[in-house]
Amino acid sequence: MIALKKLHFGKYRYKLINLGTFLEPMRPVYLLICFLMIGYNAYSQSYSIIDGRAIRFFTEGEELIRERRYDEAEEKFRAAINREGSFLEAYVKLSQLLITKGELEEAEAVAAAGKRRLSGKNATQKHVVEIGWLFTNIYLQQGEFDQALSQFEEIDPLFETNFRNNIYYKDVKSRMDFLKTHLNQVKDIERELLAEPLNQFQLQYFPVLTADGVQILFTKRDGTGNFDKEDIFTSYITTSGGWSPPESIAQTINSPYNEGTCTVTADGNILIYTSCDAPDSEGSCDLYISYRVNGRWQRPKNMGKKVNSRFWDSQPSLSADGRVLFFSSNRRGGYGGNDIWYTVRMADGTWTEAKNLGNVVNTDKDEISPFMFFNNEILFFASNGHQGFGGMDIFLSRVVDGEFQEPENLGLPINDHLDQVALFITAQKDYAYYSEMATSPEGDKSLLYRFPFPEEIYLGDNLIVTGGQVLNSKTGEPVDATLSLVSLSNDSTLYEFKADGKTGEFMMLYPEKSVSGLYVEKKGFLPKIYNVERDSIQNVKDLQVELTPVASGEEFVFENVFFDFDKFELKQESMTSLRRLVKFLEENPNVNIMISGHTDNVGSATYNEALSLQRAKSVQAYLVSHEIHPARVATEGMGDSQPMVPNDSPQNQALNRRITIRVL
Template identity: 85%
Template sequence: MRIFTFLLIQAFVSLKIPAQNCCYRPSGARLNAPFQRSLITLKIVHFGKYPYKLINLWTFLEFMRPVLLLICFLLLGYSTYSQSYSIIDGRAIRFFTEAEQLVKERRYEEAEEKYRDAIKREGSFLEAYVKLSQLLITQGNLQEAESVAGLGKNRLSGKNATTKHAVDIGWVFSNIYLKTGKFDQALSQFKEIDPLFEDSFRTNMYYKEMKAQMDFLEQHLGNVKDIQREQLEEPLNQYQLQYFPVMTADGVQILFTKRDGTGNFDEEDIYTSYVTTSGGWSPPESIASTINSAYNEGTCTVTADGNILIYTSCDAPDSEGSCDLYVSYRENGRWSRPKNMGKEVNSRSWDSQPSLSADGRILFFSSNRRGGFGGNDIWYTVRMSDGSWSEAKNLGNVVNTSKDEISPFMFFNNEILFFSSDGHQGFGGKDIFLSRVEEGEFQEPENLGLPINDHQDQVALFITAQKDYAYYSEMSSSPEGDRSLLYRFPFPEEIYLGDNLIVTGGKVLNSKTGEPVDATLSLVALTNDSTLYEFKADGKTGDFMMLYPEKSISGLYVEKKGFLPKIYNVERDSIQNVEDLKVELTPIAAGEEFVFENVFFDFDKYELKPESMSSLTRLVKFLEENPNVNIMISGHTDNVGSAGYNKALSLQRAKSVQAYLVSHGIHEARVATEGKGDTNPMVPNNSPQNQALNRRITIRVL
């Protein structure tokens, strides 16, 4: 697979191997009994662009394998051996020392045979059992390594066996159990040998890392979540490879990367499917001819409403580097021609695995560019008011580490970032973590625990806006070849994802003609004037989608230049429960009027409350965008109190709005005021609710 490369080892950079094309290799991960599952088990590297330059993953691993094996081999052991051995047989010792030399020369197969010769010559040669099992571990032959270590353990009852030999073999078993996901056995074995380590070894980095992981295991082994996975039904999963699924907030559209084979020239494309009326899935199809091309397109992200798409493409003619991010907008029912996101976002390095915030205002992605903390880091960029994107910035060292952070996914509430990492404490390989945003700052990442994470690489996770399911892809191997399929599982309720989100939609129409209007809809928290979500209605149909946090106090602002704004108080108007909200915008014309919602006063007061700022700032914007418009600000009250008092109070409230506008640059001559008191009620004053509706400010175009 060619898009979401994450095996770009730092040594690769120094070797100056070109990193443009991509190739694919499965990690060999399997489902870990009883849950036997790895969220995504695709591992990728991209290399030379043209056939005569092609260096695939196998070549790269063969090139780097001696270096990596030697490093791993030297680091696995608890102790180093001097010229004193557990045996005295000179020929067996000679085999052993020859094997050690062969390891230094990176001739590992020959070294393995020499270690075996030493053991055949002298079955009590404990050092040879340890070194052979270590070498087998570095080669990935864990089953054989466990068998050899077991034979060595059986010899610990011999007269020449020492505590040091027992610790060495116990250390090997601890590593084997960790790498095979036998966490209970790994913890038990480590606890058995931990008291026997020499003080000098306890200061070693490798002991400290092992001790930290064992403490982590002890904390999590008693808290295994109950998860039942299911494979997505046909007609999905009909291709050899499909991976990196994402969905719209309403759950009716799924997008994924599709690939027909594992060869270097098998292209990647973005495919999509929709929920049918019967509850199944429609046959997947290419997302658009404007998106998929002769190059590789994949690892995409969409906004909650499905109208902004960002994806990765490698080797395109306008590429800034190896793999770049591209953006396309759904306009009038069609995807626009994609554009490279440019040098502010892309780099000459690998840029991939994008994740948009729900409304598309922030983009997170993974990159191995300079300026990070490790191999791959998570970066972000912000969409500006003119539609351009800000210069990408590193997310910082709370999330990023000296190792790899990949596959970001910002949950729909814009408050929880999921990502994959091997730099934070985990179960082995890459684990899925989440970091919560509090007061604008990312908090210390939390491991999602067992069995979502295990000893294999877990690379990506997508969770629905309703928090009911987590979607992922999983690799499997068979004699017929490798396959990657789409799966899901019910997301555990004990992992808190914040308040519930209500997903609804509607249409924005011209009140005079009934035609669709491509208005901007902003959901704003009235307590602090922060925009929670911002979406745009489709210019062809008028359709829009909106997310409503269940417990927020918010206002919905529907705006389009040339029209009067439409303002709602979400909670009072209960619009989050309206499945098909019809919003009618009125073209600006003399005499047209709208209710200026979300302007608040205390009882019997005319000073503006802080919660009024959202509406006031938007009224300033409206007048700035329409410099020829003059308005009348009218104050209204309910029927409590005398007519004269109510008229005076309503006028003072109108003047408070006028004063705010003038203080923010609007000429006083453009904003007249009047107090209507209780003379013009919207509804009868026969209930507290109706009286609240009648206490209002209206704006009329003069």
């Protein structure tokens, strides 16, 4: 077996963990005494010694364990060993007790002392197995997985049938089979501490970034005391490539109460965060929402009873465009202690009744810290209910045809025997951000780190992050238009963003390989429609979109309306644009339009005019079938008489084959 690569920093051992009042205490998974040896009583109760006083110490210790008086029980077992050094049962019980108390190094030392006594004349196979089982569990808890597997394989043939049927044996056996698969797949990860001026506080955790990677948000806490306050802080990438000094996100957000564990949309304009015990709280911790309008965060609002409950609701994660919110809650109706739940934002800005994500992701234990990746197709979360390395591990579940698939463990060394609670992966798939807790003589600290995300964990097609500005074509003023990226193959909205009303600026995400249309819309304006691939706008760094106010004589190209060659029947890929034209006419009931068909110069002028008219009439028929009055939609066939560009290449001919809409 290969040795595991552990993450160390200085002389203190770290683990991936996040802090705060927003991390509901999960049901503890204690290694009780019964966990180690319950069921292994196929052997009759007997002792390796005959000293009555030592045996009395031993039985008194067992009684004290039943009363949970562990320190006193430890004294009794040590007294038994001091009385009789070959008392193998006392070594086993004392080591078990020390494991339960979390004193692993001392438990290992006691087990080792007992192992040295196995050469005695009264040692039996029972004692060999018991001590080997101790070492197996000690190594598992220490993260020494190679040694745990080796020790288990050594004693496994010696277990009796009754013990093999025990739930604790089956649990460890499943974990060993899991380790066999993963020990030879350890990923090479090099972490780095985020540079100053970040990490200047005692505690900072739960980092999230906007899609362009220029803004980071995190929870900041002044100390580990019960009354130490938590706030949301933010920092920006500077022109030199560093980070700006962290500052409070806004006075409207941070309050005398605790705020933290936040999530933002890809463009950074919608913020959802957790606040605990606020006056308007539905329960212990609730989710709050705030919108950034004209560059300023608005006063947050409790998300209400459809989303929040009387129980713990926290750790939110928004889809990139803010249409779906995932979060963790221990409310009733779940499968375990903490489950992943979700809610959907409706067109009017309200949120649907929260629903449990289901038992593919959720288990009878705990699932927390959801993070929906920017492509809306991969959900990351932490769980101690799926097969892992110990404690909380980080998993991903892929969305296929709208269904979450069986979770995948992210493997070593992202996960280990300690608690891994949360990761945030950038839209560019280059880095994973997280926080680590350290205990040192200087006090507990939680710091922000990142590491290059392993390429072998597939995150789907690349995403392109781009931006631009929406302006009024007549006045040059900014327009707070809605931008929708839609898959033309199935008419599904991939992303939806809004331009800032003060600047007109927006940020968009484009899947690299999708066939999509971009629709820029604002009531009172003609829509602007792009074919993303044909218009090559994916890589445009500063896309300038000009929207024209609705007025008689104004015209726009009705993109993404498709016909087969020499045909006039509308193709399925046209449905997105057609639906939006219906919406435009419904929002502007006094507007009448002329639908004009255009062709390239292939064929005779008479034929092209007839074909273009038939295509315009196909659009008209769709509108009428969707309750648009026929008198509002006239048609004409222009043939090849009004080319947009010269018909001197296949690309230009494609541009000239179009439908235009003119306001009458």
